[in-house]
Amino acid sequence: MKTLSIKNIRPTQLTHGLREILRKTQFYESLSGHDLEMAIAEKPVPIVIGPGDASFAIDHHHVATALWRAGIKTMPAVLVADLSWLSYQDFWLSMDDRRWTYPYDTKGHRKSFADMPEHVWELEDDEYRSLAASVRDAGGYEKTTVPLEEFRWADLFRTYLPYPGTDDEFVTIQRQAIKLAKSKIAAGLPGFVGEIPA
Structure with missing residues (x-):
């Protein structure tokens, strides 16, 4: 494990949920000393080294952004793969094949990889991504190891x-979303915990 400057961590998605980030930011700002160090250590950012030896995050974009907003400039990182030998195009194709990137905007439209922002905190706010996190936290579905699961729920x-x-409106729609998450419409999504009537 090594420590990375958050400003040098490149995103692999176009959107994030600002409500979720603000909640995490408040959490980090409420801590200090050893408690803060332990909380940061619990969430190392998994990275893939890409062209130009750039570090691309494949998860924990929200954590990295929350730390940055809380005034913390570095975070621990875990190397998942080194794809620095690939060309720019082949790098993104490989990332896409492995489901390590999510090049979709807030409308669910696929964009070019060239549209990826340079910094994790520059992503576009997607209320549905925040909704997916709040529904999971409320028990609407379980967290799994499936890559990008929250985006599938957001969609x-x-x-x-x-x-x-x-x-x-967010509170009202969250209640509807929890019911939807437990309905047969959501069966097949990662972490589904709902009851499917016989």
């Missing part, structure tokens, strides 16, 4: 639920 909610434009 389900994007398909069936209206956009939560205000805090009150």
Whole structure:
């Protein structure tokens, strides 16, 4: 494990959930000393080395952004793969094949890999991604090791639920999303815990 400067961590997705980031930021800001060090150590960012020896995060974009917003400039990192020998195009094709990237915008439209921002904190806010995290935390589905599972749940909610434009709407839609997550419509998604009637 090594320590990386957060400003040098490149994202592999276009969106994140700002509500989730703000919650994590408050958590890190509430800690100090040993407790803060332990909390940071618990979430090392998994990275893939790409062209130009750049470090690309394949998970924990929200954690990295929350730490940055909390004034913490470095975080532990775990090397998953070194693909620095690949060309730019082959690198992204390999990342896509391994499901280590999610090049979709807030509307669910696929974009070019060239559209990836340079920094993790520059991602576009997707309320449905925050909704996916809050539904998981409320027991709507279980966390798994399936790559990018939260985005699959976010896309389900994007398909069936209206956009939560205000805090009150978010709370209302969250209740609907929990029911949807436990319905047969969600069967087959990673972490599904709902009851499927016979």
